[in-house]
Amino acid sequence: MKHENGISGMSGEEELMTGAEIVLKALADQGVTHIFGYPGGAVLPIYDELFQQDQLRHILVRHEQGATHMAEGYARSTGKCGVVLVTSGPGATNAVTGLTDALMDSIPMVCITGQVPTHLIGNDAFQECDTVGITRPCTKHNYLVKNVNDLARILHEAFHVATHGRPGPVVVDVPKDVQFAKGRYIGPANIEHKTYRPQVKGDPVAIEAAVALLLQARRPLIYSGGGVINSGPEASHRLRELVEKSGFPITSTLMGLGAYPASGPNWLGMLGMHGTYEANLAMHGCDVMLCVGARFDDRITGRLDAFSPGSKKIHIDIDPSSINKNVRIDIPIVGDCANVLGDILGLMHERKAWPDPDNHRDWWRDIARWRRRDCLRYRPSDDFIMPQYALERLYALTRGHDTYITTEVGQHQMWAAQFFRFEEPNRWMTSGGLGTMGYGLPSAIGVQVAHPKSLVIDIAGDASVQMTMQEMSTAVQYRLPVKIFILNNQYMGMVRQWQQLLHGNRLSESYSEALPDFVKLAEAFGCHGIRCAKPGDLDQAIREMIEVKSPVLFDCRVANLANCFPMIPSGKAHHEMLLGEDVPDDEIEQAIGAEGKVLV
Amino acid sequence: MTKPAIDQPASAYFLEDRKDPIEAHTLSIVVDNEPGVLARVIGLFSGRGYNIESLTVSETEHEAHVSRITIVTRGTPMVLQQIKSQLERLVPVHSVADLTVSGNAIERELALVKVAGTGDHRVEALRLADAFRARVVDATNASFVFELTGKTGKVEQFISLMQPLGLVEVVRTGIAAISRGVDRLRV
Numbered sequence: 001m002k003h004e005n006g007i008s009g010m011s012g013e014e015e016l017m018t019g020a021e022i023v024l025k026a027l028a029d030q031g032v033t034h035i036f037g038y039p040g041g042a043v044l045p046i047y048d049e050l051f052q053q054d055q056l057r058h059i060l061v062r063h064e065q066g067a068t069h070m071a072e073g074y075a076r077s078t079g080k081c082g083v084v085l086v087t088s089g090p091g092a093t094n095a096v097t098g099l100t101d102a103l104m105d106s107i108p109m110v111c112i113t114g115q116v117p118t119h120l121i122g123n124d125a126f127q128e129c130d131t132v133g134i135t136r137p138c139t140k141h142n143y144l145v146k147n148v149n150d151l152a153r154i155l156h157e158a159f160h161v162a163t164h165g166r167p168g169p170v171v172v173d174v175p176k177d178v179q180f181a182k183g184r185y186i187g188p189a190n191i192e193h194k195t196y197r198p199q200v201k202g203d204p205v206a207i208e209a210a211v212a213l214l215l216q217a218r219r220p221l222i223y224s225g226g227g228v229i230n231s232g233p234e235a236s237h238r239l240r241e242l243v244e245k246s247g248f249p250i251t252s253t254l255m256g257l258g259a260y261p262a263s264g265p266n267w268l269g270m271l272g273m274h275g276t277y278e279a280n281l282a283m284h285g286c287d288v289m290l291c292v293g294a295r296f297d298d299r300i301t302g303r304l305d306a307f308s309p310g311s312k313k314i315h316i317d318i319d320p321s322s323i324n325k326n327v328r329i330d331i332p333i334v335g336d337c338a339n340v341l342g343d344i345l346g347l348m349h350e351r352k353a354w355p356d357p358d359n360h361r362d363w364w365r366d367i368a369r370w371r372r373r374d375c376l377r378y379r380p381s382d383d384f385i386m387p388q389y390a391l392e393r394l395y396a397l398t399r400g401h402d403t404y405i406t407t408e409v410g411q412h413q414m415w416a417a418q419f420f421r422f423e424e425p426n427r428w429m430t431s432g433g434l435g436t437m438g439y440g441l442p443s444a445i446g447v448q449v450a451h452p453k454s455l456v457i458d459i460a461g462d463a464s465v466q467m468t469m470q471e472m473s474t475a476v477q478y479r480l481p482v483k484i485f486i487l488n489n490q491y492m493g494m495v496r497q498w499q500q501l502l503h504g505n506r507l508s509e510s511y512s513e514a515l516p517d518f519v520k521l522a523e524a525f526g527c528h529g530i531r532c533a534k535p536g537d538l539d540q541a542i543r544e545m546i547e548v549k550s551p552v553l554f555d556c557r558v559a560n561l562a563n564c565f566p567m568i569p570s571g572k573a574h575h576e577m578l579l580g581e582d583v584p585d586d587e588i589e590q591a592i593g594a595e596g597k598v599l600v
Numbered sequence: 601m602t603k604p605a606i607d608q609p610a611s612a613y614f615l616e617d618r619k620d621p622i623e624a625h626t627l628s629i630v631v632d633n634e635p636g637v638l639a640r641v642i643g644l645f646s647g648r649g650y651n652i653e654s655l656t657v658s659e660t661e662h663e664a665h666v667s668r669i670t671i672v673t674r675g676t677p678m679v680l681q682q683i684k685s686q687l688e689r690l691v692p693v694h695s696v697a698d699l700t701v702s703g704n705a706i707e708r709e710l711a712l713v714k715v716a717g718t719g720d721h722r723v724e725a726l727r728l729a730d731a732f733r734a735r736v737v738d739a740t741n742a743s744f745v746f747e748l749t750g751k752t753g754k755v756e757q758f759i760s761l762m763q764p765l766g767l768v769e770v771v772r773t774g775i776a777a778i779s780r781g782v783d784r785l786r787v
Contacts, residue, residue: 136636328678
C-alpha cells in the first residue's frame with residue numbers, strides 16, 4: 001500500500017466503502033504501520049477488516065491503558081503519531097489515563113474508539129459511555145462521527161491536529177453502525193483543519209530583540225524542554241549549534257533530556273526539584289534565560305516568587321498559552337523551536353555577532369565552583385546495591401548499545417534522569433507531566449515495536465511496575481525483548497521519602513508487602529527472570545540481561561531507604577536545595593515548612 | 601513568615617500572594633457551530649478555575665456554521681491573557697477578541713421582567729417602564745411582562761426599582777457585545 005499523501009485515495013475519485021474499510025484505508029494512507037489495541041463489541045467491524053489485510057500490524061495489549069502508553073513510547077521514540085484502537089465503554093475509559101498522559105507531555109496520538117450504534121447513543125446501552133464527554137478535557141481535540149461520509153475527513157483531520165502545533169492526543173469515536181455503513185472515501189491530500197493553524201514562524205521583531213539580549217548577557221543560561229524533542233531532529237541540531245557558537249551553559253527539563261548531549265561541555269544536568277546543584281543555582285543566578293520549548297512547570301520553578309529573580313526571560317514556544325502562564329516573560333516568541341532557533345542563528349550569522357566568551361568568564365567560574373559540589377555523590381556500599389550505583393553500572397554497560405530508556409514514576413525515575421546520560425533525542429521516554437506509574441513497561445514495548453533491534457530498557461520501581469505488569473504477556477506474544485530493570489526497594493520510594501520529609505516518618509501504606517517473586521513471575525510469563533542483591537554480582541547480571549534474547553524481568557534488590565537528592569523541598573527556592581550526603585535525618589524532617597506541606 | 605510582594609502571577613500554589621487587580625473583561629469568541637463546542641468552552645473555564653459572569657451563545661452565520669460566544673469573565677491581567685490563549689488553543693475556535701482591551705465596545709443585554717400588582721403599584725411600574733424605555737410584551741389585569749434592553753447597569757437598576765412594585769421573576773440573556781467602527785472579528 002502506498003503511503004504518499006493522496007496516491008491511493010485521490011480526492012474526487014469516488015468509491016463506496018464501509019466505515020471499517022475507510023478506517024483501515026485512512027490509517028494506511030497516513031503511513032501508519034502499527035496500531036495498539038484491544039477488540040470488543042463496538043469495534044468488531046474494524047477488527048474484521050484488520051483480519052483481512054496484512055499491511056497494518058496490530059499489537060494486542062492486555063489492558064487499554066497499556067495500548068495508550070505503548071503508542072506514546074512508539075511516538076516519542078520515532079517522532080511519528082501513535083495509534084490506538086479500543087472498544088466503547090470500558091475500552092474508552094481505560095484509555096483515559098494514557099490520553100491524559102499524552103496531553104500533559106504533548107505526545108501525538110490518534111485513539112479510535114468504538115461506540116454503540118448512533119440510535120442507541122444516550123440510551124445507557126451496553127458498554128456505552130459518553131466518550132467524547134469524558135475525553136474532552138484530556139485530549140487536544142475529539143470527534144464523534146455520526147455520518148460515514150465524514151469519517152475519512154475526520155480521521156485525516158485527527159492526524160493533522162495530533163501532529164501539528166503542540167502535539168497531543170485526538171480521539172475519534174466511531175459508532176458501530178457507522179463502521180458498517182457505506183460511504184465515500186477521500187484521501188489525505190490537502191486535508192487541513194479549516195481553522196487550526198498553529199504559528200510556526202517566530203516574530204522577527206521579537207527574534208531581533210532576543211538576539212540583542214543574548215549578545216549582552218553576562219550570566220546566560222539556556223533552559224530547554226520537551227518541545228525541542230517534539231519539534232524534531234532539526235531543533236536538537238540547531239540547539240547544539242547555538243550552544244556551541246554562543247558558549248552558553250545549558251540545562252534541561254526531564255522531558256528535554258537528550259536534545260543536548262550529556263557529554264557536551266556546556267551541559268549542567270537536569271534542573272528542578274531533583275535537578276543538579278549547578279543547574280538550579282545557574283537558574284537562580286542567571287541574567288538572561290533562553291527557554292526553548294519548556295513550560296515553567298512547578299517541578300522546575302519551585303517557589304515562583306523566588307524563581308530566577310534577576311533574569312530577563314526569553315521564551316520560545318509553539319503554544320501561546322504556555323507563555324506568561326506561570327512566569328512573566330520579557331520576550332515571548334511563539335513558533336516552532338527549530339524555526340526560531342534557526343532564525344536566531346541566522347541573525348547572529350548574518351551580523352557576524354556572536355556572544356563574547358570573555359563576558360561569561362566569571363559566570364563559568366561560578367558554575368565550575370558549583371559543579372565541584374558533586375551534588376549527585378552518594379555513599380557507596382559493598383554490602384548492598386545503592387540504586388544510584390545500579391544505574392551507573394546500567395549506563396556504563398549499555399553504552400556501546402543502541403539503547404532506549406523508559407521509566408515508571410518515582411525515585412527510580414529521578415535517579416535515571418540524574419545518572420543515565422543521554423546523547424541523542426528520542427531516547428528517553430518518561431511520564432513527566434501526569435506522573436503515571438505504570439507508564440514505563442508498556443512504553444518500552446511500544447519503543448521495541450518501533451525499534452526491534454535496539455536495546456530497550458524500562459527502569460522501573462517495584463510498585464510502579466505492578467500497575468501494568470500484565471503487558472509482559474504482550475511482550476512475550478510478539479517476542480519483544482524489553483528489559484524491565486526493577487530497582488526493588490520494597491517501598492513506594494518517593495512516597496516514603498515524602499513521608500519522611502513531611503509526615504514524621506510515619507510510613508502510611510507505602511511499604512510493598514507481599515511483593516511477587518519477580519523471577520518466578522518472569523517464568524510464569526514465559527520470559528527470563530534475574531535477581532541480583534550484591535554489588536559484586538551486578539555487572540554480570542546486567543550483562544546477562546543484555547545478552548538474553550527474550551523479555552527480562554530484572555529484580556535488582558537495592559538499599560531500601562535511600563533518598564533521592566538533591567531535592568528542592570516544596571515551597572522553597574532553587575538556592576534552598578537539600579543535598580544528599582550531608583543531610584542528617586532530623587534536618588530532612590524539618591526541611592519543609594508548614595506552608596510547603598500543603599503543596600504537592 | 602512574611603513573603604515579599606510579587607509581581608509574579610498566580611500559580612495554584614501561591615494564590616494568597618496575588619496582588620494584581622481583578623478586572624472584568626468581555627471576550628468575543630468565534631467558533632464552529634458543531635456539537636460540543638460550548639461544552640469545550642465552558643469545560644475550559646470550569647476545569648481551569650476561571651469565572652464566568654455572563655455567557656451568551658448563538659449561531660450568527662448559518663452558511664458558514666459559525667457561532668459567536670460572548671463571555672464576561674474576571675481575573676488579573678495575566679489570568680485574562682491566559683484565558684484568551686487557552687480559548688485560542690481549542691481547535692474549533694476561530695478567533696478570540698478581548699473587547700475590553702480593544703476598547704469601548706457596545707454591550708447590551710435583554711431582560712424580561714414580570715411584575716404583578718394592582719392600583720398605585722401597577723401605575724408606578726408602568727411609568728418607570730416608560731422612563732426606561734421598556735416595552736410591555738404581555739399584560740393581564742394583575743401583571744405585566746416588560747422587555748428591556750440596555751447595559752447591565754440599566755437592567756440592574758430597573759430590576760431593583762421593580763422589586764417593591766411586585767417583581768415576580770426575571771430572565772436575562774446575558775451580555776452580547778460588538779466592537780465599534782468598521783472592523784470585524786476574524787472568522
